[in-house]
Amino acid sequence: MKETDNKTGAPAAGFLRGVWENAGMALVFAAMFAAAAMFVPYFFTVTNMKGLALSVSMVGMGACTMLFCLACGHFDLSIESIVAFSGVLAVVVANALSGSMSSFSSVALGMGAGVLAGTLVGVMNGVIVAKFGINALITTLATMQIVRGMALITSGGKAVGISDENFYRLGLSDLLGVPTPVLITVACFVIFGFLLNRTTFGRNTLAIGGNEQASRLAGIAVDRTKIAIFAMQGMVAGFAGVVLASRLTSGQPNIAQGFALEVISACVLGGVSLTGGVGTMPGVIVGVLIMGMVQNVMNLLAIEAFWQYVARGAILLSAVLFDRWKQRRFHR
């Protein structure tokens, strides 16, 4: 605000450089998007935008809370199993209750059960990490296995079909042409972005990741904050699982393998530090969008499956290298 540009030039140029310097990945994204819109046929069409938005909706939801988790210096691999388990559980519960009560209640209770289960797993992760001081990678790797097992056991290893069509609404309806899952993801971006910037909880999260000891000495309830973060993460993953089940019209125990890594990568691409303390919601959104767009463009261009691997890796690498080059160049 009252900082002044102490290097050179007119204020306008200074302002532009300010945008350029701070926008980082957002610029990379804008450039990629513009290029795709110009050169990739069908990219900039309503149908494709809808498809693109849908394809990133899950990762987007997960990334919102993963941002908190990484910002406080931790890690959560278990979300991928939670997505599967909560979906399966929601369907199983809803199916079991249907008939004995109104359609609305059975579906709501089923979904509630899914979200609750996710939250409980999150709380467990949080307690183990915060109270017992176990490394989050090991903890969530273990709960990831346990929860995947539970998903398989609950479903008998088979997809469980949804018997009540009201369940589909969450995933298959839309509002003014925007699919509900996309709206939910946008809502998550807004809510969690707000939580990060405008509440003490969010600031404490960053403080803990930036210097846990200092935070503890400043009287921040470090353990409680961590548990809340993991619980939130579990809850959102659980909710994402329910939405996915509704989109797929069934609960699938094998789904979402590799989801956690994808979410973490999107966050890191968006500038979230793996060692904690640094991260912003706009950054995460850009990270999520870049990852989704790369895949979308490759599908549109019908790149050979094997070459897709190479292209995906190369584009990811170029994006971060470009961002770094830009930073070096302008920040000395």
Next chain:
Amino acid sequence: MKETDNKTGAPAAGFLRGVWENAGMALVFAAMFAAAAMFVPYFFTVTNMKGLALSVSMVGMGACTMLFCLACGHFDLSIESIVAFSGVLAVVVANALSGSMSSFSSVALGMGAGVLAGTLVGVMNGVIVAKFGINALITTLATMQIVRGMALITSGGKAVGISDENFYRLGLSDLLGVPTPVLITVACFVIFGFLLNRTTFGRNTLAIGGNEQASRLAGIAVDRTKIAIFAMQGMVAGFAGVVLASRLTSGQPNIAQGFALEVISACVLGGVSLTGGVGTMPGVIVGVLIMGMVQNVMNLLAIEAFWQYVARGAILLSAVLFDRWKQRRFHR
């Protein structure tokens, strides 16, 4: 040495407590091993010990260099693709050369090509991480994709059979009943353990992970050390890929998915810190053995597939929790 036990008791008791306090995971392992030997039929048989050793040989090799990578504060996901690519490449090259030269040379050149390819990928990772300062997770995630793509392209997506039976020797021979891959792994443990403890390279690795800035100011060639570490990691992964191809009598482009996470988990279980600066070879060996043993016992007991997930997670969790409890109890 000149430390004195200032709490209580006779020197003997003090010594025992010393062992107990410092042994950590090794004790957990010993207890698990003893329990398995007593209660799991066929566990403590020559055949099974051989099988167990073989089953951890790959993870063991990868963990040796991953220890360095984690100790200097980084990460390498690309090893799983390197294992696949180097195996495929070695077979393709050996097959192509066979006929035009002696069997020995064609096989040796093929294997050399595999190891070399792995090393080159490692060097690339190292340069990007060290020189450009890109996060290792993102970097190796990208190269992981690229290299997997190359493995698929080289092989046409299909496993490539080995035409020269001399290639099998590396994986299928044995010495006094000990399979060659196991011997190789043991050699890795010895060599890299020595490298870590008895060379400046090893000490510098730990120093860099402990405080990179301070290490740089102390004159350590930080970038060069990091590049060397990634190169080593790539080389060992490449070699592991060649050994695996030889064991499987074919180069498989899809193999070893999830291998990196398995290796990292074994390291972390063995007390290596994910934030760098802490790690020992005995710890890593114990971590590798625990992971392998859990799987082995579950297979021997023929535990239901779904329950295996739950059991694996639960055992992992109990092991770390027990270790932590023990530490707390004795170190306050």
Next chain:
Amino acid sequence: EGCKARKPGGATPGGVAVEKIKIGFIVKQPEEPWFQYEWQFAEAASKDLGFELIKIGAGDGEKVMAAIDNLAANRTQGFIICTPDVRLGPAIAAKAKANGLKLLSVDDQFVGADGKFMTDVHYLGISARKIGQNVGKTLWEEMKKRGWKMEETAVMMMTFDELDTARERTEGAFESLVEAGFPKEKIYKAPQKTSDQPGAIDAANALLTKHPEVKRWLVAGMNDSAVLGAVRALEGQGFNAENTLAIGINGTDCIFEFEKEKPTGFFGSMLLAPKRHGYETAEMMFKWIKDGTEPPKDTRTVGMLITRDTYKQILAEQGLLKDKK
């Protein structure tokens, strides 16, 4: 036809004495319903015939090697395997021989170093290419039956080329469609990034974006999940049972789709018969160990089309509905 009589002890021509017969059953993806069914039927055989079954899941070559070692340690006399990769054949065969284990491969046939099928290894299964061809043929016939016009119709081929079997299946479907007269250039490939349903949805969505001109879609893929993902994506773009004709492979992952009140674009699936694959292989192995009766080198099963109308009956016949409800 289970011979309930257990004859403990007594050396048999096969050569195994007092010890109880133990048989291993290794599968590549234990979480998949198909393999669950195989195991379930093998389990049934073990109850009927009185042997011990040891089930192990092994997702890649390395795990397979470890699993065989485990079986050897466990004193099994033979094992049945669905290999994660057919080229592991020589390694598996060598390992089995080294450990003195009898070997029977199921589902996917081993391929030797020379690229030819290893016909000397006992095998029961179904040709991936053939079942794919079946899908293609059925799609074509059903399309004709519905009277869809060729110019409005295109094929969405959900591919996952990283997996050998998957590619064989989709290539089979491709071949038979082309052979029947479907224009090659209107068979569009949608490569999946992941093999699960969300992966299929994303791939299908991108393809649909590119071909707004197509009015009716035929869908084929490597399995039910892939095809169901495509159906979900099509529904998202306003397609329905009227203008979608999708056929999956497996028949066990799609039952919930048939149970929906209204028909969807998912017309049917090629049911593989896990009963034969599970029960018969186990029985063959048992007899081989116990009496030394060598099973036939090559046994083939066929895929059966199940649809909304026929699935209940066929599944019941196959013993696949008893755990429902």
Next chain:
Amino acid sequence: MANDSPYLQFRNISKSFPGVKALDGVSFSVREGSVHGLVGENGAGKSTLLKILSGAYAPDSGDMVLGGRPMVFRSTAEAFRNGIAVIYQELQLVPELSVAENLFLGHMPVRGGLLDRRRLREAAAAQLQTIEEGIDPATKVSRLPIAQRQMVEIAKALTRGARVLAFDEPTSSLTAREVAKLFSVIAELKRQGRSILYVSHRLDEIFEICDSATVFRDGRRIETFEDMGGVTRDVLVNRMVGRDIRDIYNYAPRQLHEPVLEASGLAGPGLSEPASFSVAGGEVLGVFGLVGAGRTELLKLLYGAVRKTGGTVRLAGEDVVIRKPADAIGRGMVLCPEDRKDEGIIPIRSVLENLNLSGRLSRGFFIFGDWEGMNAARQIERFRIKTPSPAQLAVNLSGGNQQKVILGRWLSEKVKVLLLDEPTRGIDVGAKSEIYAIMQSLARDGVGIVMVSSDLPEALGVSDRILVMRSGRIVASVDRNDATEEKLLKLALPAGPQAVAS
């Protein structure tokens, strides 16, 4: 002024760490509206006591009496609630958060459940006003130099409005100007009737502001002086180290040789104009200046830790190219950095490894024999580093002992030029005199030494010549015989408002 009733009392406090008895039955009391000094050698237990006061550690036995009520805090939050705030020896800031957020860490203002950003900004600005102008509350802490961080740390404790404030070596990285400001703040706190605990190794400060003082040695309370009136410096030193130290600087004139370090036209970040100077063999060159004068940057440019944009460096008469620290070390020039936490120690490695970090550079690839152990033992002995064993992790040492480890690392090298940036930060008098003696003896052997120091008496006491820096440039070179405190301070202070900008 000072009220006689003890507001805070320590009763029989003991605390052990593995292998160390940090505190052993310590009792004393602190009056209301007074400043109570804590002095003692490095590792005597001062910081540990303050951490027990703040609830960061739980004592093994003993308790505190606060306003008549006995208590032991189980968490820092509990201590805050009881009106206690501690400024720790090691900065406890979150680098990636803004100054304002750091000031109110743990108690940010909220309105309707949301962060009240306006109030946060205003309160932070107001708080900074009282102690240090010129820090924008919106900047990230990571962008501040270490002295300003220290001021932020102090301001942070003040936001708590505590009745008991404890300062653990707040001035070790401050220069005269900030110290003066701090003291006026402390005087104001005292006037408001608060109780203040003050730890410092700069004994002048103890005499300047403390009403009473307690001396620690090896975890035990040796003596409490209720009135500083009759206490002399020598008495205090004797009680601290158990022996007499007369002249801690040990200065003896030496013969100067050819220049060993010649810098000309050095330019780079932090310097507002090219810097040129030279150091003769056997010379100790002091560098004095206020916070942010660019002294640290100057050393880092020389050392290759920061890339220079111009200028040449000659070492022992030879032109050298120094692009990275390893080049400098290879040429016989080493730097002992200012920021021990971020640039000095490797916290999670052992004392032994920390001591040998640079020594290994010249030893080749393999580590055979026990030269590491021998070198470590020698340095531990020489600097009297208080550690239960060479295997102790550096992070577990007291602040001053960590500093000794860093010095030990560099003073065990064979060098031509030694660059020292605030080398005696947080080091006790006994060790200081030891270090000065080592510096003198190195200089006698022909080593050129550049020592940055904010401690004016120290700069005057050990240097042959003193460079004064102001706003990123060298403004004067003053000979030992002409140097006085007033003169140096006057040179270091900005001449007018326009002198700050550049």
